[in-house]
Structures are given as structure tokens and as C-alpha cells.
Amino acid sequence: MDDFLTIYGTTQWLGAEQIIASLLICFLLSSAVAAVYRWTFQSLSYSRSFIHTMILASMAVSMIIMTVGNSLARGLGILGSLAIVRFRTPVRDTRDMTFLFICLGIGVACGSAVYGVAIIGSLMICVAAVLLHWSPFASRRQHEALLRYVLPPGSASEEKVKDIMRSTCSAFSLIAVREIHQGDLNEYCYQVRLLDPAYQSEIVSRLGGIEDLSEPNLLLHRSTVEL
Numbered sequence: 001m002d003d004f005l006t007i008y009g010t011t012q013w014l015g016a017e018q019i020i021a022s023l024l025i026c027f028l029l030s031s032a033v034a035a036v037y038r039w040t041f042q043s044l045s046y047s048r049s050f051i052h053t054m055i056l057a058s059m060a061v062s063m064i065i066m067t068v069g070n071s072l073a074r075g076l077g078i079l080g081s082l083a084i085v086r087f088r089t090p091v092r093d094t095r096d097m098t099f100l101f102i103c104l105g106i107g108v109a110c111g112s113a114v115y116g117v118a119i120i121g122s123l124m125i126c127v128a129a130v131l132l133h134w135s136p137f138a139s140r141r142q143h144e145a146l147l148r149y150v151l152p153p154g155s156a157s158e159e160k161v162k163d164i165m166r167s168t169c170s171a172f173s174l175i176a177v178r179e180i181h182q183g184d185l186n187e188y189c190y191q192v193r194l195l196d197p198a199y200q201s202e203i204v205s206r207l208g209g210i211e212d213l214s215e216p217n218l219l220l221h222r223s224t225v226e227l
Contacts, residue, residue: 030058065111
């Protein structure tokens with residue numbers, strides 16, 4: 001009978017102090033992780049509600065873990081109730097999903113009263129996230145820019161332009177050509193990767209020295225294609 005109650009019931013009663021402490025620690029740690037996420041965020045669509053979701057979901061998981069305890073019946077009941085709820089909001093970035101999963105892990109640790117794992121794990125993960133944000137690890141796009149200039153159609157200077165790009169860029173790719181001035185001129189647009197950021201002014205000045213070339217400009221930007 002005791003074994004039956006141990007499996008299907010609970011063997012401990014949580015006091016108000018432990019519940020408040022668990023939720024408070026969970027809130028502080030998930031807020032720290034959310035702050036690191038916000039600080040290292042690099043995508044285009046920032047969502048304030050996602051930050052709130054990370055913190056509140058962590059506290060909700062902590063509450064669920066404290067509610068379940070070691071009761072199999074409660075666990076099955078909560079599993080069945082959560083199966084009814086369906087979240088159809090797509091996660092745009094796997095990094096967002098990872099940070100949300102980290103906060104859920106904090107909630108599990110705090111709900112299980114394993115505060116050491118929650119605190120040390122959160123600190124280590126935050127440090128790792130900051131280091132990855134500032135380090136060039138896994139980055140393939142460095143010193144990339146958009147190069148634009150205007151030339152007459154069929155100009156022999158196009159080969160001179162390519163020679164300049166070969167000497168100052170590690171890679172370049174033509175991404176657009178359009179007619180301007182009723183077809184008398186063509187505007188070329190290249191995506192280039194500079195060998196060194198010091199070449200920014202040099203490439204513009206060298207292109208400006210070509211006789212029939214006009215309006216050379218170089219714009220550093222986020223990459224649109226992989227070179």
C-alpha cells in the first residue's frame with residue numbers, strides 16, 4: 001500500500017517559502033537569459049512578446065514540476081491536459097527556439113529545487129552565448145559590401161573594373177544590371193568581399209579614375225547572397 005501511494009501520490013508537501021523561492025529564482029535566471037538573448041539578437045524581426053514568453057514559460061514549467069512532484073497520476077494528468085493545447089506560432093530562428101528551451105530547462109531545475117544546476121547552468125550558457133556573439137566563430141561574411149557604378153553599354157572599361165575588383169576583393173558577384181537615361185547607360189551592382197576593410201576608399205578612387213565610368217560608390221551591408 002505504501003508503495004502504491006509513493007508511485008501515485010506525493011511524498012512531500014511544499015511550503016510557501018520554497019514555492020516563492022523557486023519561482024523567484026526561476027524569474028531572475030530566465031530574465032538574465034532573456035537579457036543575454038536581447039543583447040546578442042541579430043535578426044531583423046525583434047519580438048518583445050517572445051522575451052516575455054521565455055520568462056513566463058520558465059516560471060510555468062517550474063510550477064508544473066512542483067505540482068507533479070513524484071506523482072505519476074499528476075504527471076499523466078498534466079500530460080493529457082497539455083496535449084489539448086496546441087501552439088501554432090512558428091519559430092523563425094533555431095536560436096530563438098534554443099533560448100526558449102534554455103528557459104524551460106531553468107524552470108525544470110527550479111521546480112525540482114536543484115538550484116545549483118539552474119544557477120551554474122544559466123551562467124555558463126550566458127557566457128557561452130556572449131562569447132559566440134562576439135567571436136568570429138562560424139562567420140563566413142566579413143567585409144562584404146555593395147558596389148555600384150555606371151558605364152555605357154559594351155564599354156571596354158568593364159574589364160578594367162574586374163581587374164580592380166580582383167586586386168581588392170577576395171570574391172565578387174554581379175547581382176543586378178539596369179538601364180538608365182533611356183538606355184544610354186547601364187548601372188551595375190556587384191556584391192563584393194573585400195580583402196581588407198582599408199580597401200574601401202581605394203577601390204572607389206581607382207574606379208573613379210576610369211574615364212567613362214561614373215558614380216562609383218561602395219556600401220557596406222549585410223550579405224544578401226553567399227559568395
